[in-house]
Amino acid sequence: MRGYVLHGRGDASFGEIQVPPLGPYDALVRTTAVATCTTDVHMINAAPYPNAIGKPLGHEGVGVVEKVGDLVRDFxxxxxxxxxxxxxDWRIPQAQRGEAKYYPNNMPYFSEDPLQGGVFAEYVRALDADMSMAPIPDGVSDEQALMVPDMVATAFTGVERMQIEFGDIVAVLGVGPVGLMGVAGAALKGASRIIVIGSRPKTLDLARRYGATDVIDYKQGPVVDQVLALTGGVPVDSVLVASGGSASDQFTAAFRIVKPGGHIANVSLYYEDTVTLPMDALSYGGIEKFFTGVFVQTGREFYTRLLRLIEQNRLDPTGLITHRFDGWDELPEALDLMRSRNPDVIKPIVTV
Ligand SMILES: [Zn+2]
Known part of the structure; x- marks a missing residue:
């Protein structure tokens, strides 16, 4: 079968690869649509995980079940x-205390199994299908479902860590696709005022559609001053960090605008070696402010709840999709868009 394989740093291309074998709990899924992600671009540029080399890239995909193992019950x-x-890995003891995701050795990028690859391939082996996949309801389109496994799931995991209560004032730093879903999630969680920090007009407009009450252009002045000017100097209850740029700058801004006792959830991946935080932003270490580095929640139960929000018209993530491609041959173009820094690109998808 065909797959878009990472060969090494700066080197990825289509190649012929083996259809993965099927274990008793696994499903073989024929891919029908994939989305490209800034993570894919980073994977190609830096090849940070040795176990990912030689395998197809991609982690945002939907498909149709082709075959199931003997012990798969529900598909x-x-x-x-x-x-x-x-x-x-849903079959480790730690899963019983909700910690399955902290041991992600099934992840294609980390797995030592050379045949456990990403979704940029004609067929994908879903390990432990009953636990890892989610059925897409009839009322939910492939495009809607495709935004769930990373964009919605990452943002909503972060939003859960913000511990939002009704009427809270929250800030979302960055309005890429995950930030936009963070806005939608904060609105669903009952935030009253959602202050969004970005600069691209297209994404700031979309942020308003997803529930932002105030938008700030960080190019118009220091973020902290702009946020506090909006709130009359009152710090916000919680912050979602979903921005690019420098981790030190973003975390400093987050700590400066969040209230004592407030929560900061970071859903961005930063690749800096060190982060510098001014001690005054941490109140010299003497005031409680909570910071969580967020790793996406996965699994059938979580995906099913997110899909239910879409099915019941509480959420439509397709506003993120700015570019649509048809066929595997156009996948490199969809990846190029993620590299392009074109301000109109939010999320490209490829239907295959
Ligand atoms: Zn992604």
Whole structure:
């Protein structure tokens, strides 16, 4: 079968690869749509995980079940499913205390199994299908479902860490696709005022559609001053960090605008070696402010709840999709868009 394989740093291309073998708990899924992600671009540029080399890239995909292993209970060929973006191992004891995702050795990028690859391939093996995949309801389109495994799931995991209560004032730093879903999630959680910090007009407009009450252009002045000017100097209850740029700058801004006792959830991946935080932003170490580095929640139960929000018209993530491609041959173009820094690109998808 065909797959878009990472060969090494700066080197990825289509190649012929082996259809993965099927274990008793696994499903073989024929990919029908994939999305490209800034993480894919980083994977190609830096090849940070040795176990990912030689395998197909990609972690945002939906498909149709082709075959199932003998011990799969709840899926049959023909089912439309979400493929997992992460690799929680649901059969380790730690899973029983909700910690499955902290041991992600099933993740294609980390797995030592050379045949456990990403979703940029004609077929994907879903390990432990009953636990890792989610059936897509009839009322949910492939495009909607495709935004779930990373964009919605990452943002909503972060939003859960913000501990939002009704009427809270929250800030979302960065309005890429995950930040935008963070806005939608904060609105669903009952935030009253959602202050969004970005600069691209297209994404700031979309942020308003997803529930932002105030938008700030960080190019118009220091973020902290702009946020506090909006709130009359009152710090916000919680912050979602979903921005690019420098981790030190973003975390400093977050700590400066969040209240004592407030929560900061970071959903961005930064690749700096060190972070510098001014001590006054941490109140010289003497005031409680909570910071969580967020790793996406995966699994059938979580995906099913997110899909239910879409099915019941509480959420439509397709506003993120700015570019649509048709066929595997156009995948490199969809990846180029993620590299382009074109301000109109939010999320490209490829239907195959
Ligand atoms: Zn992604």
């Amino acid at each position: 049959t060929p023909g089912d439309r499913v979400i493929l997992s973006a992460g690799g929680a």
